[in-house]
Amino acid sequence: MLRAKAQKQVEDCMKTRFGWPVFLTIIVIVSFFPACSRKATQVQVGEGTLSGTFGNDSSIRVYKGVPFAAPPVGDLRWQPPRPPAPWTGVLSADKFPPACSQEPIGSLLPWTEEYMHQGETSEDCLYLNIWTGAKSENERLPVMVYIYGGGFTQGSNAVSIYNGESLARKGVVVVIMNYRVGPLGFLAHPELTRESDHRTSGNYGLLDQVAALWWIHNNISAFGGNPDNVTIFGQSAGAMSAAMLMQSPLAEGLFSRAIIQSGPGLFSANTLSGGTSLEEAEQAGLRFAKAKNAVSLSEFRAMPPEALLEVPQGTRFGPIRDNWFLPANYQAETQVPVMNGFTADDMGIGGSMESPPESTVSAYEKEARQRYGEMADTFLSLYPATSDSSIPALRKNIGRDRARVSLYLWATEQTETSNTVYTYYFDRSIPWPEHPEFGAFHSGELPYMFNNLHLLDRRWEAIDHTIADQMSSYWTNFAKTGDPNSPDLPVWQPFNASEATTMQLGTRMGPLPIAAAEKFAFWKEVLSETGLR
Secondary structure, three states, rough: OOOHHHHHHHHHHHHHHHHHHHHHHHHHHHOOOHHHHHHHHHEEEEOOOEEEOOOOOOOOEEEEEOOOOOOOOOHHOOOOOOOOOOOOOOEEEOOOOOOOOOOOOOEEEEEEEHHOOOEEEEOOOEEEEEEEEEOOOOOEEEEEEEEEOOOOOOOOOOOHOOHHHHHOOOEEEEEEOOOOOOHHHHHOOOOHHHHHHOOOOOOOOOHHHHHHHHHHHHHHHHHHEEEEEEEEEOOHHHHHHHHHHOHHHHOOOEEEEEEEOOOOOOOOOOOOOOOHHHHHHHHHHHHHHHHHHOOOOOHHOOOOOHOOOOOOOOOOOOOOOOOOOOOOOOOOEEEOOEEEEEEOOOOOOOOOOOOOOOOHHHHHHHHHHHHHHHHHHHHHHHOOOHHHHHHHHHHHHHHHHHHHHHHHHHHHOOOOEEOOOOEEEOOOOOOOOHHHHHHEEEOOOHHHHOOHHHHOOOOOOOOHHHHHHHHHHHHHHHHHHHHOOOOOOOOOOOOOOOEEEEEEEEEEEEEEEEOHHHHHHHHHHHHHHHHHO
């Protein structure tokens, strides 16, 4: 067994170097002897030998900065990812890789430093990190592959709260990939389309995700993982990515389940993903090239990545219908089991991160009549504004009802292609006396889901640790079997359209009605007519 062999290598190394008495004294601090620990963590992958480190828990091995594709630099900028080059000797995988080139943002409330990338950035960034507690190469543990958020313009697999050790202790192998973002990850351009074998361009960041999944499929067994039991999970742009991977023929067969956090159902189909055609994206690429004074593609590729990060106002780079990763009329007939949900103060719900509309009763009623037309009277009877001061809280309740019904409609449709769907509503606000206005904000569930409260300096209460333990168990259980439940957890029922409930995750764990009957009927009608928004 790999773990037993590794332990014996460490012990033999220390006995030889230091003798029995010293060995017995210092065996508990074996991590201070890197020559020994490197051998204990060595694994053989397709490109060569890797050595990693041990986590804070010595039962977990960690591999940071593992290349899954060739550096996308020079002529490989704006190209689909290529396989990584083999290496000789032992490659040390002991430090996090740089984030893919992006504007550096140290923090942006409510996202403090623990939520944001703090290290270097580089165009040479296609690396992944692995946490495993497997005791044998043949253990075949379930694999969880996380895809970070950041609006397809930011993000990194080195973000503090994404540390996979706590999840790995629950019996899964955790992998977090980098992928290209912004114009370096999603530029479409007619010249790029012409040079492509597939007559397309853009979506390079999504192709990076597919390349990472292929590398995992081919190599994760070396880390004790099961390539036939892979769950992708992501938040925000990572959630949209997971949903698009479910729809892409290029990713078919590379994963068995998906977890979507603050993605489809909260955001409309054209928000952050896939709503732009290749032709429209090419024209945006031409305008971007003109703004950068790039006459030819070769000039464009010769620019330093830093010169490409400033994007003209009104220009956005993200996933498109590229006719390859996302074919124009392709729809998978069957999709994997999926879990989907959002937070109580998420994007689009009316939380404190948005610019509030004018908070007066007259302005509120005027806005309702403009938005809901002949249904405005019904809306105002369901959500009456009794005073100016009541409106902010009222808007949040409106947003939460709307979002839960939107998720319900998404899940109803998704059950036509996925045989199992679970939905949730996370409503625990991180204890944060300095900023109570943020509530259960967009990505506020991540420290709980990763079971990493210890990495975020907040005034945690006993209930927070219970929530984190339960949520991380739901997530890992789903990755193991497709069912989040276990005997020690409150029962989470799969989605059933006739019951109109979702799973409440927070101080209370259990089924929650989507909305009061009259409000549920109102939003079903509005959203069914106008689409999810």
